[in-house]
Amino acid sequence: MTKENVLSFLSCYRQLNNTPYMFPSDLMICIRDLWWLRTRHGVKNPLNCILFGPDWQSILPITDLPFIDDSDNCYGKVIHEYKEELNSMGVIVEFKDGAKFVVEGICSPSDSTSITPATVFSLLECIRILMQARNYFSPIALSIRISKKWLKTTIGYRFPDKCLLFNSSWGSYLKRTDGPFIDEDFYGVTLDFRKGYPLIASHLDFHVQLPTIVRIYNYLSKCGWKPDSEVAKRIWIPNLNQIGEWVITEECVLHDKDGLFSSQLKVLDKYLETELLDFFSNAFGVGEYPSVDKYCNLWKVWESSGHRLSHADCCKFWSFVSKHGSAETLADRLVKLPVESSDSDRILLSNKHDVFIADDPQLKDLFERFSSQPLFEETSSVDVAQLNQVNPKEILIAKGLVMLILGFLANPVMKMGAKKRHETIQGLLNITFLETVEPITVNYSLSLSSGEIVNARASKIIHLNRKASMFFAQKLDRSSGYKNLIEYATYFSEAISEGVLWEKNDHVGALSELIKLAFMLEFNEEAVIFLMKPKNLQIIKKDKKFLASAFPSD
Template sequence: MVTNFPFIIQADFVLASSRETILLDNKWNQGILECVPSAFMEAFRTLVAGSYEAPVSSLIYLFKFIPIHSSRHGNFNHVREEIKAKLAEEKIIPIETFSNQKHFYKPREVCRLLRKFRNILTKARQEGVYILIQSSNLADGVSEDIYLELLYFVAKNWQRFYKSKIVNIPLIKYVASDGIRSFFSLHECRHHNAKRAVLADSGRTCSWMITWNNVFACATNQWFMPESTQQAIPQLHTNQRLLEWLANDVNVLTLNVYSFADVLCSSIDNSKLVIAYAHFLYHSLSNGFLSTREVDDLCKSMPLVDNYGSITKSRQEVLVPANVSKWAGLIVSSNPWTYENYIELGKAYLNASSYAGQYTDYGKLIGFLKTHVGASDIPYISPPNAGFSAADTPLTKENALLLLDWIQKLKYRGVNLPEMFLKGLKEGRWLKVTCGYRPPSKSFLIGSWLEKLLQSGSVLVDIPLIDESFYGDRINKYKEELKTVGVMFDYEEACEFIGKELMCRAASLSLRKSHVLLMLNSIQYLRKSLLPFDKFVDNIKEGSWLKTSCGVRSPVGSVLNGSEWQVASQISDIPFIDHDYFGEEIYNYKVELKLLGVIVDFNGNYQVVIEHLKLPSNLASLTAEAILLIMECIKHSNVPIEVLNLLRGTSFLKTNIGFKTPSECFLYDPVWGCILEVFSITNLLLNPTDGPFIDENWYGPKIASFQKELNAIGVIGEVEKGCSLLASHLDSLSDHDNIVKIYMYLFEQNWKPKEKSAKKIWVLDGINGGKWVDSEECIIHDPAKLFAGSKFYFLEDIYDSNILEFFNAILKVKNKPSLDDYVDLWNDWGSSVKQLSHDECCRFWKSISKLLSSKHETKLAESFIKLPATSRNDNIFLLDKEDAFIPDNLHMMKLFEREILFLLCKEATSLQHDVKLKNVDPNNIFNLQGLAKLILGFLACSSLEMEPKKRHEAVQNFLNLSFHETKEPINVSYSLSLSSGKIITKKANKRVRWESQSCKFIIQKMDGAPDEILKYATYFSEAISEGVLRENHDHVPALTDLITTGFFLKFKNEEIDFLMESKNLQIEHEDEEFLSSAFPFACFTFIC
């Protein structure tokens, strides 16, 4: 039997009869197999222990006896698993000790070395590294070549190692801040914000950066690998693969001096290190490790330490330390522009220092900062857009000249002075002048030949001339700079200054007479000397300093009084120069006053009169000359609407019949001759001599030249306005012919009345000859001739056709009656007459139809009180809407044809109480089965589509009736209710009746007359249809017609089937069952 074991089991097994197979289910055999694992372990342990002195290589063949292959028999596999379990707990695996001493460990305690790593360990052993000592450091003990070979081994097998404990082993070399070599674990390098190992990009800069990194390492948290390691890497043939692994998986950076400096710049936050960083850049540039361009770029973001020891990373300008500057002497106080981000360098930048073995002499670093950071001093500082505190106090001669020299240098460099800085220089009182210290903007530097011309101005105000004796001749070298800060240099500016100062003084304290006359005399002197004086005049003409009759005011608009202003004084409070105050001397300066804006003669200055207009309370007291002056003002100037309204409402115009308001006056014109001719007809006293015409004898002929101005205040001077006056007197006339003539005149002159004015029209009334009525009571045409005797007057009956257009177009009289007029007429007829002729009614409704539109229909229906109605004799009556109707039932109409039409109100069936009823079998009168089938077919197949249950109930209610016959007539009463309360009743014999309450169907016995059969059939069908379709009354006519047809067919089954087929009617299966139950002994033939 094949066991698949690499050894032989020798035992007395119980075999099968064939002697070839072990009986595995035999207990004896199973006991033997259970002893095999223990026997194997004893033998294997003896072999291994017995070869203790043999080399390790000789033990390899012993491990071939271990059963590693499975068997086809489960019992043997169980033995194999037991052996495997026991081997796992035995120290049978030899380990490498790199000595003659052998040691054995359990299988799970032993790892297999990769060949490459074994080679590395072998080389380390050869170099004397004790690799089996727990405290030994393989990376630290080997040479650089073996160290790099170790790193390359880890890099090559990184996918095996990156999740193992090897990442916690100190493996990456670096140089610490004290210069001693140390190690980072791979985990420390790979962790975010962790310590970082760094490589130099070249061997030349390696030592330089390592040395300087020892100064900054605590700030950057980055450390360079040893220089020897970095020099050995290029010698490694697999260096590219190693460098990629270091960069990508270990986060090792490669830096040049520029990138190293850039990292330092963003990392340092200690004032001492900031100073050291400046020295680093200085020495890196000096030793050629950085170029000038790179240093300039790094200096843009370089942090600086200011004079307070604070670190700042952003700045607008950098100032040199105060103790080696000129700006401190000018400004005196500390840096005035701190808030504008101007940084003053700390004194530490001046000190001699030594970093990383590099020495810097005193003051050397400042020169470097001036060149590359832009640290500057006056006169090279570019000022901010801010004030300048030094300008607020008087400056010494040296500081003032230094300031001007600063401005000169800035202009030379093309730097524009900021607005706020320049404003501070212009307005600060730092400049020495002859009368103290003044702002440059209020100071002058004028040649000696012009000073004499300013003597007259100096009497009025102090002119601040720059004190040249204080500054000496050097001040003249800065004329352009003085102009920049506002110093004035020419005579015109001095005159302008004098004018402004005078006005400032006048604003706080009135100028005396002597000052005013002296000013006028100065202007006269300048004018006669042909010197410019415009700016002086412009600055004083708008000020309030001239004493007038209206108080102290500006010269502009003031008036120098004279005889030509006498009439104007009557109507206007003109501001005349105070003659009593200034005396006759003021008239010596007419030209100068005119230059200042004073009006020195009248010469058509009507606007001045209007601007100061002050009319007396009694305008009638004004002289004719004053009135004519008012007209001149209206003609030549812009008169306020308030003044025109005042004149319109005041009786100040003298006429032939007294003083009148302008709207009551006429200005005579030859055109008025035609109007006067018309007025002569009316006996009105409106002649030129005695009417309200403006008195030309009083005002003189010149008044006629102001026709337009008089019209502006309401004087009637045009024909159309005369027409309005004529029309206003028209209702005082009563002669028809004269009135017609006036109408024709107004029509020809195209006169139009005011919008809201009342419009009266003359009409003839046949009693008193005529009267005046409102235009709303008049209509021009009555086309249908229906309004005779109505409330309207029709002008076509009174006036000729050539004047009717005047009433319609001008007086807005309606051309024809409106729809509302016709409605009112109809309602008037309804309340006054009861009967109309056919012709009148037709004419009325034709007229209505022409005016009617869809939007008027609802209104018309609501407006009519009565409607036309006719009876058999064709007479037309006007009845209340409640008493009239349009018949839709000819039978009802025939009953009431002899009555005036009334609204049908109700129907009542009457039957005598003592009438004798006889029970009858309906099948003796008609075929009840056929009738029921016909009704079911209609209810099922018509548009009703009634549900089976409901239609069965309807037919069953009919079949439940008891049928009776009577010889008496079955009468129905119809009643009509009048609006007066009266009721008219008519009776008719219906012959058939369905009484739902008593469940009776009553039939009047037929007499057999042929002319009665149709009536009987109809009444019979109506009664059944109305009873069956109580809730569906709209379908009663259709069922009535169907039953009537069946009646003449006697409801025979065959005929009913054909009738239903022709009407496309049929019954359903439920209906068949219903009929079978209702008529159990009947036999039906159904049409499907």
């Protein structure tokens, strides 16, 4: 229909409405259903048209609606003179009656600044009308229809379900700038502050200031929030300028009591309040202290960097791993071990195959003259010229000595059963004893991992080669004076104790002192029994039988 046809038809319709004439119902249905009105969306029937008016102006920036074309190229402004007639035919002429069209025609504008408060109020009014009517859209369908970026927040325009409405409940924990909050005058977004934590958490990346981050973390803690992805598990750590970085939880720990991980891990108690530490432990799974694995990784860093440790740091490391790590783990993970430096008060790390545990000070002093890299294992040999094999029971391994050792091994703190005690003593009795009138020359050989072999020689009066089950001793001259006697007793008691307690070397010193004193008393049995009593040592029944079988002639 042309412009003239439409205007003529509307004029006739008005005139007939002013008479008693009644339009047939079939004719009215045709008028409403037939497509004869031209709109901005093309030709439509009256039921799908809107006659533009001042009330519609504010909603224009976020909608695309089927307004009747009132441009000069079409009907012109004269079409508005027929507002009542168009309304009776089904055309929407009042804003309140067009809520359905507004929601269906909502769109995201190319220029968000065109969305004014009046625009949002008009849209909210339409939403309210539809929510009250309940005969157009279900709540879900309505939510989908209005899901466009038309609400202005502190971080720009957002979808309604991505916005929060700030009120006094939020104010106890956050500021308006901490999340995607809209003005309090807006409607249709989250009101309960406890339901908004997913949005607040997703907004964390927008912040870089420590006070803001702490406020948000406190709020998330109150809400019992937990990250639902690996990205969300990142933790913000400030630097010297308080402009920090986001790090993964694996790089964080709550405490570092030993102070060893400042360059390896982010220690949260340095940056955040104590009240928040439980939150990071429960929600993010941050460990309270560095694990054994972290300690081993730290040692790896020290190994590769050539780092020289202080004695304090070295002790802290080994104190922790000795309590919490297994021997198997440490053996597999650690390549280097701590070694004292001869030219510094710092600790060097050396290949574990080149490290010697210096539990023998004399041997340590000997090798320090030849190499700065002692070895874990040593091999030794003795010049056997002029060595004579002797019966140990006749000169050294007396019954009194065996009594003393059995009593010591039977002490409950040793945790050694009768069978093990008897095997230990039998091993001592089976040792080959070699004696010479001259000092014993012992040759030591250390093989380094580099292939170098370090050799050393030492002169000794007593030497026990446990692996070879051989005991070397310079012949004792008891008339040579007390100094020589106590020296001999000392070396003898140390050798015997180390041979007997090689698996329990913590007790070597105690046994050695008892043997040394008994040696000076020539292992007199009554004197030995007297020595044992103050130490609560005694010979139990099973050991008495063994002792009798070992010394049948006594």
